[in-house]
Amino acid sequence: MAFSAVRFVYLGWIEDHYTEPVFHFTYFGFSWVKPISAAGLYLVHLLMLLAAIGVALGRLYRLSAIVLFLTFTYTELIDLTYYLNHYYFVSLICLWLIFIPEPDSKNTLPAWCKWLIMFQLGVVYTFAGLAKINYDWLIEALPLRIWLPAHDDLPIIGKLLTLPETAYVFSWFGMIYDCNIAFFLLYNRTRPFAYFTVIIFHVLTGLLFQIGVFPLVMIGATLIFFSENWHQRFQQIISHIPLLGGLFVVFPSGEREPTQYRMSFILRTFLTIYVIFQVAFPWRYLLYPGNLFWTEEGYRFSWRVMLVEKAGDATFYVKDSKTGREGIVYNREFLNIHQEKQMAYQPDMILQFAHFLGKHYSRNGVSNPEVRAEVYVTKNARPTQLLIDPKVDLMKVQDGWAPKSWILPEKE
Amino acid sequence: MTNRKILFALLAITFGIAACKKDEPDDQNNSFDRAAMLAEYRDVFIKPAFNSALQKAEALELAASTFTTNPSTEQLAPVQNAWIDAAIAWQSACWYNFGPAGEAGIKKSIQEEIATFPVSLTKLNTILTSGTWNINDFNRDARGFYAIEYLLFDATLTSEQISERFQNEVYRNFLNALCLDLKTRILDVKNAWNSYGSEFTSNAGTDAGSSVSMMYNEFVKSYEGLKNFKFGLPLGLRPGQTAVDPTLLEARFSKISFRLARANFNAMVNFYRGVDQNKSFKGYLKTVTGGEALVTATEAQLSILTTQFNNIDENLDMETRILNDPQVLIDIHTELQKNTKNFKSDMSSLLGIAITYASGDGD
Numbered sequence: 001m002a003f004s005a006v007r008f009v010y011l012g013w014i015e016d017h018y019t020e021p022v023f024h025f026t027y028f029g030f031s032w033v034k035p036i037s038a039a040g041l042y043l044v045h046l047l048m049l050l051a052a053i054g055v056a057l058g059r060l061y062r063l064s065a066i067v068l069f070l071t072f073t074y075t076e077l078i079d080l081t082y083y084l085n086h087y088y089f090v091s092l093i094c095l096w097l098i099f100i101p102e103p104d105s106k107n108t109l110p111a112w113c114k115w116l117i118m119f120q121l122g123v124v125y126t127f128a129g130l131a132k133i134n135y136d137w138l139i140e141a142l143p144l145r146i147w148l149p150a151h152d153d154l155p156i157i158g159k160l161l162t163l164p165e166t167a168y169v170f171s172w173f174g175m176i177y178d179c180n181i182a183f184f185l186l187y188n189r190t191r192p193f194a195y196f197t198v199i200i201f202h203v204l205t206g207l208l209f210q211i212g213v214f215p216l217v218m219i220g221a222t223l224i225f226f227s228e229n230w231h232q233r234f235q236q237i238i239s240h241i242p243l244l245g246g247l248f249v250v251f252p253s254g255e256r257e258p259t260q261y262r263m264s265f266i267l268r269t270f271l272t273i274y275v276i277f278q279v280a281f282p283w284r285y286l287l288y289p290g291n292l293f294w295t296e297e298g299y300r301f302s303w304r305v306m307l308v309e310k311a312g313d314a315t316f317y318v319k320d321s322k323t324g325r326e327g328i329v330y331n332r333e334f335l336n337i338h339q340e341k342q343m344a345y346q347p348d349m350i351l352q353f354a355h356f357l358g359k360h361y362s363r364n365g366v367s368n369p370e371v372r373a374e375v376y377v378t379k380n381a382r383p384t385q386l387l388i389d390p391k392v393d394l395m396k397v398q399d400g401w402a403p404k405s406w407i408l409p410e411k412e
Numbered sequence: 413m414t415n416r417k418i419l420f421a422l423l424a425i426t427f428g429i430a431a432c433k434k435d436e437p438d439d440q441n442n443s444f445d446r447a448a449m450l451a452e453y454r455d456v457f458i459k460p461a462f463n464s465a466l467q468k469a470e471a472l473e474l475a476a477s478t479f480t481t482n483p484s485t486e487q488l489a490p491v492q493n494a495w496i497d498a499a500i501a502w503q504s505a506c507w508y509n510f511g512p513a514g515e516a517g518i519k520k521s522i523q524e525e526i527a528t529f530p531v532s533l534t535k536l537n538t539i540l541t542s543g544t545w546n547i548n549d550f551n552r553d554a555r556g557f558y559a560i561e562y563l564l565f566d567a568t569l570t571s572e573q574i575s576e577r578f579q580n581e582v583y584r585n586f587l588n589a590l591c592l593d594l595k596t597r598i599l600d601v602k603n604a605w606n607s608y609g610s611e612f613t614s615n616a617g618t619d620a621g622s623s624v625s626m627m628y629n630e631f632v633k634s635y636e637g638l639k640n641f642k643f644g645l646p647l648g649l650r651p652g653q654t655a656v657d658p659t660l661l662e663a664r665f666s667k668i669s670f671r672l673a674r675a676n677f678n679a680m681v682n683f684y685r686g687v688d689q690n691k692s693f694k695g696y697l698k699t700v701t702g703g704e705a706l707v708t709a710t711e712a713q714l715s716i717l718t719t720q721f722n723n724i725d726e727n728l729d730m731e732t733r734i735l736n737d738p739q740v741l742i743d744i745h746t747e748l749q750k751n752t753k754n755f756k757s758d759m760s761s762l763l764g765i766a767i768t769y770a771s772g773d774g775d
Contacts, residue, residue, distance in 0.1 A: 145701050146701055146702075146761070150618040150765070151618070159443070210620070310761070313752055323654070327653060328644065328650065329651055330644075330650065337768050338767075338768040341767060376757070378702075381702030
């Protein structure tokens with residue numbers, strides 16, 4: 001059951017993100033992860049595909065799971081601008097796939113496996129829902145009032161999307177859905193209906209937004225909430241369909257009685273820490289001053305999905321401290337259009353790029369470069385304002401967990 | 413409570429809240445006919461721009477042919493003028509660099525194929541010495557407008573001296589080959605628009621790959637090109653440059669760099685505003701949340717820029733100016749820079765135009 005995510009995902013993730021940008025943004029603490037050659041990356045993707053099939057079929061399971069986790073996570077860590085919450089989700093699930101024990105002779109798994117995945121899904125939805133409880137989302141229906149009208153060419157519902165009322169309905173429904181869906185899925189009597197809304201919700205968002213395989217992942221993954229009996233019947237039906245039957249092999253179909261297995265101390269400790277981390281980490285933004293949606297400090301890895309429309313224009317100035325001559329960087333010389341777009345409103349990426357520029361130009365004849373950035377950001381269709389202090393020499397600033405004092409407060 | 417009741421309750425709450433918000437004053441009429449905007453751009457801007465560029469390129473080809481039949485000082489001026497007309501006409505077409513004008517196989521976009529600058533003097537001189545060339549190879553800096561310009565103009569020579577160069581058969585043949593190639597490439601795109609035209613208007617979404625997204629991306633790229641390549645680089649404003657560098661100017665042999673830059677700026681502003689202002693990016697912006705404020709900010713900046721451009725004699729020799737007193741040009745670059753965010757990040761954000769295929773943050 002837990003594997004349903006994988007079944008779906010492996011069909012869709014062999015995409016080639018890796019054109020040849022000169023510079024890659026790295027994750028804090030993971031700057032040692034570097035892209036390998038294009039051929040190597042294709043090999044990594046091939047391995048990932050094989051591992052995914054291995055996991056899905058249960059062949060060489062443990063090895064496949066390890067390879068799957070490592071290859072998937074590696075490709076995500078290469079470039080921060082491709083960060084997506086659902087990739088993080090897939091990475092986490094892949095991590096746990098490694099530790100799920102072999103099914104026993106009766107084809108059952110310990111109950112904690114199921115509960116862990118359900119917990120993880122609950123965390124995803126609930127935090128996504130809590131994050132929607134903010135002024136812009138609920139009272140202004142932003143950013144949906146920007147996003148929906150852009151899709152007015154969809155058949156049937158297209159015209160509806162241009163109405164502000166629709167944006168309000170979607171905003172409120174999205175918030176209520178995300179906050180509650182996990183609980184409705186848990187409860188026997190509401191489950192079928194809840195799952196029906198899961199499908200509607202994800203199909204709709206899949207149609208409206210450029211979100212890749214995420215809807216499929218979630219529609220597949222939430223199946224785990226269904227009972228053992230349901231899954232056994234589901235697999236019976238599936239196995240009668242030619243072709244499809246081959247893809248969906250028999251999965252562990254039941255839970256072991258608690259008396260039949262013992263969790264090791266290490267596993268128990270690890271699980272506890274993991275659960276605490278998952279529940280606590282998304283709240284770290286409370287430790288930072290300023291508006292989270294403006295500063296983005298503590299934004300990632302917290303299931304904040306499709307919450308805000310932001311765009312920025314970042315102009316970097318590199319000054320030769322000996323001659324005093326200052327030049328203006330042409331970002332596209334180093335970044336692709338996607339990287340530039342993502343970087344231009346996220347302070348940690350701006351800082352990384354500034355450091356890259358400093359090093360690049362000091363190798364190219366600029367002595368002891370000072371790097372400043374003038375960054376204008378628009379949030380939810382409001383007029384642009386400066387995101388960071390344009391006078392600060394970013395070469396003198398280091399990234400870290402501490403609040404970034406060089407971010408300017410958002411003006412109302 | 414059954415699940416159904418709960419759900420209905422939730423829906424009722426949702427609709428109730430939505431209904432309460434109905435009368436909010438800043439809610440705008442969001443319906444905008446993008447297909448109509450695309451049709452307007454196609455019929456009033458794009459097709460006429462390629463038509464005009466083609467006419468001028470044909471005139472240039474003809475003038476070159478007349479001149480090379482019997483190179484004389486009298487016949488040089490008509491070719492030079494035909495080249496100037498063609499180069500200026502291209503400034504109104506150069507950002508429609510998608511669809512039939514976009515990259516295809518080994519062919520780069522038309523802008524790169526025919527309007528790359530600066531040209532490589534090394535490559536051109538090798539061609540003129542050896543007498544051999546390949547008009548379809550990767551040497552895009554040895555063909556197109558600015559290769560033709562290199563043959564036809566040289567401020568250090570008199571007209572007699574220039575036309576005398578064409579006593580050399582290589583000059584004559586190479587000029588004709590370049591002019592034919594220029595015309596052919598524009599003709600191909602112009603013709604392709606006849607069949608592409610309906611695809612263009614029917615692809616009326618805002619996703620990556622939609623007509624709006626492609627046209628918008630090229631517009632922004634071209635605007636940045638105006639700032640970076642027509643001003644920034646020759647002015648030495650790139651980090652690592654230690655001085656101004658007029659050899660990087662567009663059209664530095666004919667000395668019409670400033671005329672071209674101004675024509676390009678004016679054409680892009682007209683494009684943004686549209687003839688029918690309800691069927692343009694500006695008109696589109698006015699219908700979306702936050703759009704009015706952006707239109708106001710953009711117009712204010714464009715008016716500063718228009719004044720700056722108009723305060724300078726259009727025949728300004730940018731090379732001399734850059735070497736002696738570049739401040740007025742640096743000022744234009746600064747103001748162009750200030751408007752970048754309006755055209756680039758703000759407009760795409762408000763209009764919800766996807767600029768890449770990659771999934772956005774926030775899944």
